[in-house]
Amino acid sequence: MNPExxxxxxxxxxxxxxxxxxxxxxxxxxxxxxxxxxxxxYTTTLKMMQIMTEKGLLTRDESQRTHVxxxxxxxxxxxxxxxDKFLDSVFKGSAASLVMQALGNSQTSAEELxxxxxxxxxxxxxxxx
Amino acid sequence: MNPExxxxxxxxxxxxxxxxxxxxxxxxxxxxxxxxxxxxxYTTTLKMMQIMTEKGLLTRDESQRTHVxxxxxxxxxxxxxxxDKFLDSVFKGSAASLVMQALGNSQTSAEELxxxxxxxxxxxxxxxx
DNA sequence: ATTTTTCTACGAAAATTTTCGTACGTGTGC
DNA sequence: GCACACGTACGAAAATTTTCGTAGAAAAAT
Numbered sequence: 001m002n003p004e005x006x007x008x009x010x011x012x013x014x015x016x017x018x019x020x021x022x023x024x025x026x027x028x029x030x031x032x033x034x035x036x037x038x039x040x041x042y043t044t045t046l047k048m049m050q051i052m053t054e055k056g057l058l059t060r061d062e063s064q065r066t067h068v069x070x071x072x073x074x075x076x077x078x079x080x081x082x083x084d085k086f087l088d089s090v091f092k093g094s095a096a097s098l099v100m101q102a103l104g105n106s107q108t109s110a111e112e113l114x115x116x117x118x119x120x121x122x123x124x125x126x127x128x129x
Numbered sequence: 130m131n132p133e134x135x136x137x138x139x140x141x142x143x144x145x146x147x148x149x150x151x152x153x154x155x156x157x158x159x160x161x162x163x164x165x166x167x168x169x170x171y172t173t174t175l176k177m178m179q180i181m182t183e184k185g186l187l188t189r190d191e192s193q194r195t196h197v198x199x200x201x202x203x204x205x206x207x208x209x210x211x212x213d214k215f216l217d218s219v220f221k222g223s224a225a226s227l228v229m230q231a232l233g234n235s236q237t238s239a240e241e242l243x244x245x246x247x248x249x250x251x252x253x254x255x256x257x258x
Numbered sequence: 259a260t261t262t263t264t265c266t267a268c269g270a271a272a273a274t275t276t277t278c279g280t281a282c283g284t285g286t287g288c
Numbered sequence: 289g290c291a292c293a294c295g296t297a298c299g300a301a302a303a304t305t306t307t308c309g310t311a312g313a314a315a316a317a318t
Contacts, residue, residue, distance in 0.1 A: 113225075
């Protein structure tokens with residue numbers, strides 16, 4: 001299945017996060033990471049990862065008895081896809097409004113603020129209308 | 130039920146959006162709005178709104194035969210709550226990274242960019258560390 | 259070599275979310 | 289009055305997501 005338009009469920013997203021952070025993993029590694037947050041049976045994790053592989057969200061190397069899994073989608077791409085959806089469904093598509101709230105809520109470091117400002121400078125120069 | 134920590138499902142969020150945009154509504158009005166996007170049976174919408182009322186997401190005025198519903202949570206509050214969750218699960222809590230992507234993807238007007246810059250100015254003055 | 263552990267496969271139960279059929283009461287027009 | 293449109297209530301089917309038990313093969317330990 002083409003993963004480009006598959007929306008991961010919440011449980012699937014947690015697994016993707018682990019794989020993005022750690023690279024290739026076995027089911028056992030992923031399961032252990034999941035268990036840091038909450039109790040999850042081994043076969044539950046296994047089944048999830050098998051389903052995700054069918055959906056095209058993961059790939060796996062079966063050359064060894066213990067299969068090794070990888071995310072089949074880039075973190076950035078998935079973030080963009082989910083952000084678009086979130087923006088639509090929660091902020092009616094208004095990025096500015098989302099950005100204002102995100103900045104307002106969180107304590108963002110001065111360093112990060114500078115970077116964001118730089119991006120805005122470039123966008124204004126580049127020519128938003 | 131206390132609505133403060135209830136996470137709406139996707140279908141519930143769509144209904145909240147309609148009520149936030151239009152204020153008090155009957156089931157029929159909401160159903161008509163939903164049908165602009167996709168076919169939805171009347172009793173389906175009714176049931177959803179009844180469930181949401183039980184959860185505390187909506188309130189209703191039953192003084193007339195045709196009940197009138199309102200959102201029981203403020204749009205802002207819900208946005209904040211969902212944004213926090215989204216930030217955590219998709220951007221590992223990094224607001225800056227979310228903001229950069231949100232700005233990068235969308236075409237935001239010069240007007241909006243100015244507002245965001247103003248907010249950043251205030252935050253820097255206010256003293257982010 | 260036998261037991262124990264570790265792994266995958268798979269079906270199905272459990273939990274959650276969404277949809278809808280049916281019943282039944284009330285108002286409206288004829 | 290009677291028929292018909294329109295409303296709520298409610299249970300349960302359908303669809304989706306998550307969890308897990310069991311079986312059986314392969315590796316490791318004893």
